[in-house]
Amino acid sequence: MIYNNIFYGLIIFFLIGAMLSIVFNKKDRLATYCSFLSAVGASVFGIIFSLSVIFGETFSLSLSGSSFLKFGFFVDRLSAFFILVISVAVFAVSIYSIGYMREYYGKKNIGYLGFLYNIFILSMILVVSANNAIMFLIVWQLMSVISFFLVIFEHEKPETRKAGIVPLHIWLPYAHPAAPSNVSALMSGVMIKTAIYMFIRVFFDFLGAGVLWWGFLVFALGAISALTGIMYAVVEPDIKRMLAFSSIENIGIILLGIGASMIFLASGSPALSAIAAIAALYHLLNHSIFKGLLFIGAGSILFSTHTKNIEELGGLIKKMPVMALLFLIGVLSISALPPFSGFVSEWLLLQSLLLSFNSTDTLDRIATDFTGAGAFDRSFSFGFLGNAGMPSTAISLSTPVILSLILLFISIPSVIWYIKNINTRGKHQVYETWGCGQPVLTARNEYTACAFSKPAQMWFKNIFRPERELRASYTVSPLIKESFKFELHIEQIFERYIYLPVTDIIVSRSRTIKYIQTGSIHAYLAYIFGTMVILMLYIILGGSS
Amino acid sequence: MISQIAISISQIIIILALAPLLSGIIKKIKAFFQIRKGPSIFQPYYDIAKLLRKDSVISENVSWIFHAAPVISFAAVLTAGLIVPVFISQLPFSFAGDLIAVVYLFALARFFTALASLDAGSSFGGMGGSREMFVAAMVEPALMLSIFAVALNVGSTNLSLISQTVSAMGLSAVSPYHLLAFVALFIIAIAETGRIPVDNPSTHLELTMIHEAMILEYSGKQLAIVEISAMVKQLLVFSLLANIFFPWGIATKISAVGIAVALLVFLIKIVILGALMAMVETSTAKWRLFRLPDLLSISLMLSFLSIVSFIIVNGG
Numbered sequence: 122m123i124y125n126n127i128f129y130g131l132i133i134f135f136l137i138g139a140m141l142s143i144v145f146n147k148k149d150r151l152a153t154y155c156s157f158l159s160a161v162g163a164s165v166f167g168i169i170f171s172l173s174v175i176f177g178e179t180f181s182l183s184l185s186g187s188s189f190l191k192f193g194f195f196v197d198r199l200s201a202f203f204i205l206v207i208s209v210a211v212f213a214v215s216i217y218s219i220g221y222m223r224e225y226y227g228k229k230n231i232g233y234l235g236f237l238y239n240i241f242i243l244s245m246i247l248v249v250s251a252n253n254a255i256m257f258l259i260v261w262q263l264m265s266v267i268s269f270f271l272v273i274f275e276h277e278k279p280e281t282r283k284a285g286i287v288p289l290h291i292w293l294p295y296a297h298p299a300a301p302s303n304v305s306a307l308m309s310g311v312m313i314k315t316a317i318y319m320f321i322r323v324f325f326d327f328l329g330a331g332v333l334w335w336g337f338l339v340f341a342l343g344a345i346s347a348l349t350g351i352m353y354a355v356v357e358p359d360i361k362r363m364l365a366f367s368s369i370e371n372i373g374i375i376l377l378g379i380g381a382s383m384i385f386l387a388s389g390s391p392a393l394s395a396i397a398a399i400a401a402l403y404h405l406l407n408h409s410i411f412k413g414l415l416f417i418g419a420g421s422i423l424f425s426t427h428t429k430n431i432e433e434l435g436g437l438i439k440k441m442p443v444m445a446l447l448f449l450i451g452v453l454s455i456s457a458l459p460p461f462s463g464f465v466s467e468w469l470l471l472q473s474l475l476l477s478f479n480s481t482d483t484l485d486r487i488a489t490d491f492t493g494a495g496a497f498d499r500s501f502s503f504g505f506l507g508n509a510g511m512p513s514t515a516i517s518l519s520t521p522v523i524l525s526l527i528l529l530f531i532s533i534p535s536v537i538w539y540i541k542n543i544n545t546r547g548k549h550q551v552y553e554t555w556g557c558g559q560p561v562l563t564a565r566n567e568y569t570a571c572a573f574s575k576p577a578q579m580w581f582k583n584i585f586r587p588e589r590e591l592r593a594s595y596t597v598s599p600l601i602k603e604s605f606k607f608e609l610h611i612e613q614i615f616e617r618y619i620y621l622p623v624t625d626i627i628v629s630r631s632r633t634i635k636y637i638q639t640g641s642i643h644a645y646l647a648y649i650f651g652t653m654v655i656l657m658l659y660i661i662l663g664g665s666s
Numbered sequence: 667m668i669s670q671i672a673i674s675i676s677q678i679i680i681i682l683a684l685a686p687l688l689s690g691i692i693k694k695i696k697a698f699f700q701i702r703k704g705p706s707i708f709q710p711y712y713d714i715a716k717l718l719r720k721d722s723v724i725s726e727n728v729s730w731i732f733h734a735a736p737v738i739s740f741a742a743v744l745t746a747g748l749i750v751p752v753f754i755s756q757l758p759f760s761f762a763g764d765l766i767a768v769v770y771l772f773a774l775a776r777f778f779t780a781l782a783s784l785d786a787g788s789s790f791g792g793m794g795g796s797r798e799m800f801v802a803a804m805v806e807p808a809l810m811l812s813i814f815a816v817a818l819n820v821g822s823t824n825l826s827l828i829s830q831t832v833s834a835m836g837l838s839a840v841s842p843y844h845l846l847a848f849v850a851l852f853i854i855a856i857a858e859t860g861r862i863p864v865d866n867p868s869t870h871l872e873l874t875m876i877h878e879a880m881i882l883e884y885s886g887k888q889l890a891i892v893e894i895s896a897m898v899k900q901l902l903v904f905s906l907l908a909n910i911f912f913p914w915g916i917a918t919k920i921s922a923v924g925i926a927v928a929l930l931v932f933l934i935k936i937v938i939l940g941a942l943m944a945m946v947e948t949s950t951a952k953w954r955l956f957r958l959p960d961l962l963s964i965s966l967m968l969s970f971l972s973i974v975s976f977i978i979v980n981g982g
Contacts (some may be wrong), residue, residue, distance in 0.1 A: 459774055
């Protein structure tokens with residue numbers, strides 16, 4: 122029953138955090154420490170709990186005794202994996218928040234934020250550990266409502282109010298960045314993963330292997346979302362919004378893996394399906410960590426420069442050297458470059474796709490590894506951290522890891538040696554960068570982020586449809602310009618061509634059926650009665666045929 | 667164990683020793699086609715020796731990235747050198763990485779070079795970095811698809827296994843999909859080694875340069891390291907072309923005669939590929955940056971055709 126205690130401990134810590142922050146909401150510093158330290162404590166419990174489920178056995182706990190609906194918790198290895206992902210991210214982000222909240226001292230009600238923060242994380246953990254669909258939907262709603270309040274926490278921003286309302290992907294790039302950075306880190310890094318959890322539960326657990334075309338559909342959606350996500354990330358000047366676009370991309374990559382897994386499962390190759398699923402889940406874990414890191418980094422940049430616009434930033438590596446190094450690591454991971462984690466998961470995903478086209482030695486070997494170790498059933502791949510899949514997973518994961526180690530082994534000592542040498546021996550001369558004949562090189566001479574991504578923007582100009590406005594004011598001669606004003610607006614193709622028309626249609630249809638909304642309770646009762654009659658008729662007729 | 671270590675070390679030494687020679691040979695062949703005398707094929711060695719003796723001039727704006735980037739790129743390229751077969755197909759480190767890993771290692775080198783290009787704050791550097799990333803965004807999907815085509819044929823992305831298998835197949839390995847995949851990868855090799863029509867390695871004209879613009883701020887020893895990395899990368903790309911598609915002659919076992927023959931054959935193969943590259947460079951003009959998607963989509967299509975013909979031939 123130690124499991125129960127750990128799980129209760131986790132919940133209680135979040136609740137204490139939430140309550141204490143409300144109690145101390147007049148005292149900023151105290152509220153900060155109470156809420157975030159208890160979140161840290163809770164996340165430690167979460168890590169211990171999830172690891173013990175992953176390496177131990179399934180946990181279940183029922184709360185109400187009703188025989189019809191048993192409300193409670195059910196944590197198998199899949200749920201435990203998600204709890205682990207959430208807890209690790211929360212652990213890091215909460216520690217960071219203690220310092221980051223200083224920005225809000227005296228400006229905002231920190232007790233209120235701490236309350237929302239704790240309840241928000243708790244609701245995410247409950248979402249992945251709910252034992253039935255109704256419980257799941259209730260905590261899911263709770264999570265959505267809380268995240269709405271978190272997004273509008275900094276009300277003065279105009280985009281936030283409208284953003285929380287449309288609950289589909291277009292809100293993501295507006296909503297996540299609008300929240301305080303520590304919360305954005307959790308939303309973009311972790312919250313969107315609960316949707317993946319639901320997806321896996323529904324498609325692999327409730328519906329079984331499914332039909333082949335589902336897999337292809339998911340795969341195609343993943344590909345589209347990965348491509349559009351990264352395309353908009355490339356041209357986005359707002360650093361936090363860019364990270365949110367990149368989350369869309371990474372969700373796309375995860376969906377690619379899950380789609381591939383579904384295809385393989387439906388076409389009867391469970392070994393490949395397991396590899397693809399492992400790749401997807403591993404990428405999910407990696408993404409939550411490096412996206413959390415990058416949002417935290419963006420938060421620190423915002424904290425010290427008060428701007429999110431990449432065009433206004435520059436030279437930060439000298440002012441914030443540690444942050445720059447950590448941010449660089451995050452960027453390297455998200456770009457899937459060795460020796461960082463993103464590389465390993467993307468490598469594994471590519472391997473699973475490549476292997477699919479030929480069933481030669483390699484695949485047979487892996488397949489026998491898997492099947493030899495344990496029979497496949499519905500829950501084959503999501504027990505992947507358990508014993509059955511362990512040996513071959515370890516082999517396939519270790520391959521790029523070893524490569525990365527070699528790379529680190531070569532590069533780190535040589536970089537240190539080299540930089541040391543340069544700095545101590547003094548056999549070099551420091552001089553200004555040539556400024557194209559200008560007397561002094563200023564920030565205005567530098568290449569801007571907009572210019573850097575210009576080729577990509579030109580390449581996809583049919584999709585971006587950039588609207589440009591160039592205004593110049595001249596001096597006496599038209600050849601000498603006094604000032605330039607350049608504006609660039611990039612269109613959100615999904616917003617313009619899918620969402621706006623659809624909303625228009627829905628709004629106009631709603632107007633036409635408005636007249637049945639009389640506002641009278643009798644009318645509504647009549648509607649309910651009518652519906653019941655129709656349903657009963659349907660069942661009777663359906664039963665007879 | 668000792669022989670494994672000896673193979674790894676000698677492979678790295680051979681790569682480092684041959685890389686400048688390949689550059690010199692390509693320059694010489696280009697000069698021949700352009701009816702010039704051209705510098706000696708050993709000129710790149712002299713250049714590097716000279717650069718290594720010189721002091722650097724470093725911009726006052728740079729951070730540690732500028733200093734670290736050449737070394738990290740060099741390390742990444744050398745790591746790739748441990749897994750690309752050059753004269754022997756069974757490499758000790760072949761278990762540590764495959765063709766995809768090589769692509770990502772090159773991407774790492776490119777990432778740091780582009781990052782360093784922005785560090786000094788000069789607009790040329792940014793221009794080069796921006797263009798390099800643009801080209802990379804087109805090259806990498808094409809490269810992945812051509813790898814896909816190659817891997818289909820052998821059933822693995824492990825480079826040692828690929829060259830071993832193709833080598834054992836002998837001339838029966840030559841097939842439509844094999845040749846299509848070769849041409850696809852050759853087009854990518856042009857882009858990866860920064861040659862005409864993608865980039866011009868011998869220009870310093872701001873409107874056209876890509877790689878040269880990125881490394882404009884480097885001088886002295888740092889420039890030497892940057893240049894060696896570029897040459898090693900070029901040799902590795904050539905080795906990939908030679909030993910994936912035409913690995914015949916490569917040593918499959920450790921034997922003195924086998925290795926000696928393999929080295930000679932390897933040298934002949936890269937000289938032929940170098941001559942081919944020089945012919946392409948001499949006979950075409952540099953393309954506009956925004957026409958490059960056309961070129962790389964040709965490569966993409968060829969890889970695609972290779973996959974399709976593989977499926978047709980093998981009744982997939």
